[in-house]
Amino acid sequence: MSCPHQQWDRRRALAAATGLVAGSLLPLVGAGRGAAAPGLVPGSGLAAAAQYTNPVIWQDFADIDVIRVGATYYASASTMHYSPGAPVLRSYDLVNWEIAGHSVPSLDFGTKYDLNGGRGYVRGIWASSLAHRPSNGTFYWLGQIDFARTYIYTATAVEGPWNRLTTISTPYYDAGLLVDSDDTLYVAYGNTTISVAQLSPDGRTQVRAQQVFTTPSSVGTLEGARFYKINGQYYIFLTRPANGQYILKSSSGPFGPYTMRQVLLDLRGPIPGGGVPHQGGLVQTQSGAWYYLAFVDAYPGGRVPALAPITWTSDGWPVVQLVNGAWGQSYPSPIVPAPPRQVTPMIGVDTFDGTVLKPKWEWNHNPDNTRWSVNNGLTLRTATVTNDLYWARNTLTHRIQGPTSTATVDLDFSAMRDGDRAGLALLRDSSAWIGVKRDGGVTRVVMVNRLTMDGNWNTTGTGTEVASATVTGSRVRLRAAADIRPGAARPGTFSFSTDGTNFVRLGPSFSMGNDWRFFMGYRFALFNHATQALGGAVRVQRFELSTP
Structure with missing residues (x-):
């Protein structure tokens, strides 16, 4: 409204x-x-x-x-x-x-x-x-x-x-x-x-x-x-x-x-x-x-x-x-002629085929178009040096499917640099994420919550790491599950997999608020930002939005 x-x-x-x-x-x-x-x-x-x-x-x-x-x-x-x-x-x-x-x-x-x-x-x-x-x-x-x-x-x-x-x-x-x-x-x-x-x-x-x-x-x-x-x-x-x-x-x-x-x-x-x-x-x-x-x-x-x-x-x-x-x-159901074709489902798998994003994707604010690309996979190069996800450019969002749905992301983090943060968020004026932190040459998968804004949309919390695990290799599969049924605050949960099949829950449930004043609802969000210096990158090979 x-x-x-x-x-x-x-x-x-x-x-x-x-x-x-x-x-x-x-x-x-x-x-x-x-x-x-x-x-x-x-x-x-x-x-x-x-x-x-x-x-x-x-x-x-x-x-x-x-x-x-x-x-x-x-x-x-x-x-x-x-x-x-x-x-x-x-x-x-x-x-x-x-x-x-x-x-x-x-x-x-x-x-x-x-x-x-x-x-x-x-x-x-x-x-x-x-x-x-x-x-x-x-x-x-x-x-x-x-x-x-x-x-x-x-x-x-x-x-x-x-x-x-x-x-x-x-x-x-x-x-x-x-x-x-x-x-x-x-x-x-x-x-x-x-x-x-x-x-x-x-x-x-x-x-x-x-x-x-x-x-x-x-x-x-x-x-x-x-x-x-x-x-x-x-x-x-x-x-x-x-x-x-x-x-x-x-x-x-x-x-x-x-x-x-x-x-x-x-x-x-x-x-x-x-x-x-x-x-x-x-x-x-x-x-x-x-x-x-x-x-x-x-x-x-x-x-x-x-x-x-x-x-x-x-x-x-x-x-x-x-x-x-x-x-x-x-x-x-409305009485209509047979459609010329079936419409494209709003859920399913995106492997970022081709060289342009599909129209279901929207950036948080305008992107820096020199810092991302699509070519049978999505590459996100760090575009901002910040410890605040709400200031980070090139955060790519996807609407959540109700009443409940799950987003799963295949992330190649081999080109990350020290200080970089990349992952999958539940994004709104109160947010949380699961992703990869690289510091001092060590790579960990973490769950972070308490990213918050006030009523004037200024950042009041840049996040608290509440759970972590070490990862080796260069790839991880990240997952966020969201319950967006209205009427109450609802849970979002995070998990990860290093073998692509077996998922490990990471961190506590995140409570998604149901206040109307931000107007837009929660979204799944892919991000990669630096806290030290630009130059790192991640590659998203696959995104899947699924329902029970």
């Missing part, structure tokens, strides 16, 4: 925990953004179940925008300080998703995003918008950075290349981009005070902006705009963090006036221990069915997507379809 720091505590206090009583639901409007449908076409050759289960993706993808282009669905999500930013997910059925690319190739918004004299933790890519413009066959990503200005990137394919189209001096906070039926570009944005801007035909400048709605004090905060035109009506879909969803409707054009309806409030979600589904987008299937793809607060794992069908009232308001008064843990 993208909220100014001074407002976070007040807003999230509204959000609360689990077991909330389902609130009133009002019609939820569909949007002229994309289309799909429920259940699978008989004879399509798909071996799909009759129902899907929520969450549809048990990984951290928040502030979702979702569209359909032809027979393909795309979604975008927040990534804060991770680079590249704004992943684009792809699906052919709204249930099975893959990561196709990133709309923001690099966070080139200042040196703090390089871990160079400053840090960009919990800044960067907040709630932003993804749209497709049929007139020129182009995808548009739009988002504001640091409350300073808005950036627009474009590409003709979601895999890229994505290029910056323009910078607009107005920061469109939590923006939703609409390509109208006459090809005009509009942006809905704001917090509590909601505005609409019209862009120039080429999308490079603002030609008009106007406040269109002020949130009643009885509702509180509304933000996270998504902008739609459906059946000639304009809709702005807004979230009340983090327990409600509202919608505005105008019959008089994009600049209003708008009337408001509540879509959901304090609705029980589909994940035990998790929060209320909210802040997502609406999409229509090829057959005319409508769906709402929202996220559920599910820390320590993060904010994970859940899908529910939508119907409409006769006067044009959307309604979430409930199961026993709650957002369903399962629903009938």
Whole structure:
């Protein structure tokens, strides 16, 4: 959720925990953004179940925008300080998703995003918008950075290349981009005070902006705009963090006036221990069915997507379809044509084949591209001299699969130098890792915890070594197991193997916190940094993400 720091505590206090009583639901409007449908076409050759289960993706993808282009669905999500930013997910059925690319190739918004004299933790890519413009066959990503200005990137394919189209001096906070039926570009944005801007035909400048709605004090905060035109009506879909969803409707054009309806409030979600589904987008299937793809607060794992069908009232308001008064843990599968291919699984083995990273990987801040390479294996050369992992460049992250999963890494440490630290972390504002330390020519495998940050994301603890073992040779297999079921702090455990088969537990369980304020959930992270001098390197031959 993208909220100014001074407002976070007040807003999230509204959000609360689990077991909330389902609130009133009002019609939820569909949007002229994309289309799909429920259940699978008989004879399509798909071996799909009759129902899907929520969450549809048990990984951290928040502030979702979702569209359909032809027979393909795309979604975008927040990534804060991770680079590249704004992943684009792809699906052919709204249930099975893959990561196709990133709309923001690099966070080139200042040196703090390089871990160079400053840090960009919990800044960067907040709630932003993804749209497709049929007139020129182009995808548009739009988002504001640091409350300073808005950036627009474009590409003709979601895999890229994505290029910056323009910078607009107005920061469109939590923006939703609409390509109208006459090809005009509009942006809905704001917090509590909601505005609409019209862009120039080429999308490079603002030609008009106007406040269109002020949130009643009885509702509180509304933000996270998504902008739609459906059946000639304009809709702005807004979230009340983090327990409600509202919608505005105008019959008089994009600049209003708008009337408001509540879509959901304090609705029980589909994940035990998790929060209320909210802040997502609406999409229509090829057959005319409508769906709402929202996220559920599910820390320590993060904010994970859940899908529910939508119907409409006769006067044009959307309604979430409930199961026993709650957002369903399962629903009938969307009816869609057979996909052209199976999507790439979000778990499995990566041997870093080829010469580029797969799009499931994101760096902690921008990397130093002179200090890493992929060539049938990942080489991480030390890029920073520091005793603080939160300052170390070229830490490579991977989302954790819920509810529980394990990451296993094959590490060649033969080129490490004295003072180097390399390994596999559970990374967040409170972190721990298993890895290799080389000091005085001696190599040990260690478990380190108590890496911590404060609420301003400054380091308060650089880690304490709590267990170690000597290793010989040049390779070790490292393993981290993570339980990210929400509702409580959960354990992460570490182990290692010198023969590749038999694993030895190392150190105590690490408690992964479930506080929301870092926003991003825990991630697995590969790192290699120096504490004495640059020059060392490690090679990751294999990474495997597996579930029980």
